[in-house]
Amino acid sequence: MADAALLGRIGFFAGAEPKRLAEAAASASLLTVAPGAVVLDFGEDSSDVFAIVEGAVRVVVRAPDGEELVLGDLGPGELFGEMAAIDGAPRSANITALYRTVLCRLPAEAFLAVVLHSPALGRRLLHQLAERIRAKDERILELVTLPVRLRLCADLLRLARPRGDGMLVLSPPLQQHILAARIGARREAVSRELAALGRSGLVESGPRAILLRDPARLRAMVQAGREGTAAQRDGEERQDAARPPQPR
Numbered sequence: 001m002a003d004a005a006l007l008g009r010i011g012f013f014a015g016a017e018p019k020r021l022a023e024a025a026a027s028a029s030l031l032t033v034a035p036g037a038v039v040l041d042f043g044e045d046s047s048d049v050f051a052i053v054e055g056a057v058r059v060v061v062r063a064p065d066g067e068e069l070v071l072g073d074l075g076p077g078e079l080f081g082e083m084a085a086i087d088g089a090p091r092s093a094n095i096t097a098l099y100r101t102v103l104c105r106l107p108a109e110a111f112l113a114v115v116l117h118s119p120a121l122g123r124r125l126l127h128q129l130a131e132r133i134r135a136k137d138e139r140i141l142e143l144v145t146l147p148v149r150l151r152l153c154a155d156l157l158r159l160a161r162p163r164g165d166g167m168l169v170l171s172p173p174l175q176q177h178i179l180a181a182r183i184g185a186r187r188e189a190v191s192r193e194l195a196a197l198g199r200s201g202l203v204e205s206g207p208r209a210i211l212l213r214d215p216a217r218l219r220a221m222v223q224a225g226r227e228g229t230a231a232q233r234d235g236e237e238r239q240d241a242a243r244p245p246q247p248r
Contacts, residue, residue, distance in 0.1 A: 007104060010051045011077030012128075015120035024114040028106045033097045040081060044091040047108035049081045055101025060094040060181070070181040071136070073098065082125065085111050141226075143184045149193045150225040151183040153218045156203070160212050171209035 004025040007013050013021060030053070033039055039050065042062055052074060059071040059080065071093065074080055080095055085108035115121045142151050156179075160168035176194070177187040194210075197203035202218060204211040212218060 006053070007051075010053065010104060012051060012079050012124060013114070013121065015118065016114055017118040020114040020117045024106055024110040027110040028104050031103045031105050033101050033103065035097055035099050035101075037097045038094065039097060039101075039103065040091050040093070040095040042091060042094055046091065047081075047084045047088060049079060049085045049106045049108060049111040050095075051104040051106070052076050052078050052080075053102040053104055055103075056098045057095050057101060058098055060096070061092065062094070067184070068094075068181060069184055070178060071139075072182075079128070082111065082129075084108070146222070146225050148183065148185045148189045149196065150222050151185065152179065152190060152193050153197070154222045155179065155183050156210060156212060157215065157218055157222070160210070160215075163211075166215070168212040168215050169209050170212075173205065173208070173210040 004018075004022045007025045007028060008016065008021055013024075016024075031050075033055075039057060040046070054076055056073050056075045057080065058073050060068050061071055062068050081091075083089070084091055088108075115125055142154055146154065156170060157168070159174070160170040163169045174182075176190045180187045180190045183190070194203060194205045198205055202212070202214050204213060
């Protein structure tokens with residue numbers, strides 16, 4: 001059983017209706033998982049919702065052909081598992097602990113009760129789901145329209161943080177096979193593109209960090225790639241419309 005005060009300190013539950021929060025805490029439990037442990041797996045028939053108290057987890061989805069794509073990592077204060085609580089469908093992703101991680105597990109009924117009776121939480125959940133849909137849409141568009149180099153640039157720009165001198169840094173750096181799984185590419189392709197970006201002076205990749213030396217130029221490259229794809233698509237559509245109908 002979790003403490004209501006602990007549950008209230010988790011970012012998502014801030015502002016919850018106190019009575020409902022206490023009721024949810026009464027049915028919640030704390031769970032400690034080891035690094036590399038699978039918390040949820042594809043197709044699993046469960047509906048509990050998990051809030052991260054400390055540690056971090058990685059979210060992976062699987063395509064019909066078996067290819068896996070890393071959607072991202074979640075840290076303290078964030079939730080996962082809420083979609084199954086809402087629609088009752090089997091789990092659509094694999095969730096694996098990156099480090100020793102402490103989770104607060106709530107049954108679906110308890111989670112929905114506190115959310116539906118706390119307007120602040122209801123709006124927060126809607127906002128969170130909308131953000132995830134937008135992020136997935138952006139990633140899908142990149143997978144369909146951009147070459148590996150520009151997909152890699154776009155993802156590094158998402159992951160890196162300001163260093164204070166106009167540059168961005170990703171530290172510690174993700175392993176190349178993880179970067180590859182995030183952008184739907186082979187590890188060898190990511191290694192090749194990182195080397196090419198390094199030779200151009202745009203990216204410096206080392207064992208302790210990946211440094212984006214010219215973020216503005218990287219953003220311009222990604223934007224030009226998106227606009228070029230859109231222009232090409234418009235041109236193809238105009239050509240199709242101008243073709244005379246084929247006789248039947």
